[in-house]
Amino acid sequence: MLRKLSAEFFGTFWLVFGGCGSAVLAAAFPGLGIGFAGVALAFGLTVLTMAYAVGHISGGHFNPAVTLGLFAGGRFPAKDVVPYIITQVIGGIAAGAVLYLIASGKAGFDASAGGFASNGYGEHSPGGFSLQAAIAAEFVLTAFFLIIIHGATDKRAPAGFAPIAIGLALTLIHLISIPVTNTSVNPARSTGVAIFQGGWALEQLWIFWLVPIIGGIVGGLIYRGLLECKKAD
16 A cells, blocks of 8 residues: 555656646746646646556556546445545645745745746636636536546556556546636646635635546446446346
C-alpha cells in the first residue's frame, strides 16, 4: 500500500504541477505563450507519462473522481478509496505549493488577482460561462473520461496502449472546456491551486468536487452496466 500511495502522490503532483504550471507560467508568456492548446496538451502529457511510469504500481488514478469511478465500475476495492483520495489531494496541494514558490519569484505576481489556474464559473470562468454550463461540462466530460478509462484498460483492449488513450482523452477534455471552467474533472487538481488563490476559488471549489465525482461514478456505472463484457456473453 505504501508503494501504491507513493505512486498516487507523485502522479497527482506531476499532473497538477505540469498542467497548472503550464497555465500559470507559460500560457500567456509574451510572444511565446503556449495558449489553451498548449495547456491542454500539457495536462494530457502529465497523465500519459505518469501512467507509464507508475500506473503498474497504483493503477494510475491521480484523481478522486477516477478512483470513485473505478470503484463504481467494479474495478477498485472500497477499502482503498479513502487512502487514495487523501493521498491525491496531498499530492495536488504539494504541487500547488511548489508552483506558488516558483511563480512568486516574478515581480508583481499575485495569485489572487491572476487566478493561479483555478477553476471557476460565472465571472471567474475564462469565457464567462454560467454555473449551469459549468455543471453540464464537468459532469459530461468526467463521465466520458471514466468510460474511456474503463474501456482502455478493459482486458479486451489492446495491451499497453491505455496511457495513450487516457492522455489524449484528457487533452481533448481540456480543449473543450478550458474556456468554460478552466477544466477540472479532478477535485485534487482543483484543490491544489484553489488553496493558494485563496479567495473566490475556495468559494467555488464545491462544484469541482461534487460534479466530477458524480460524473465519474455515472461513467463507471455506464461502462459496468452497458459496455463491460459479462461472463455469460
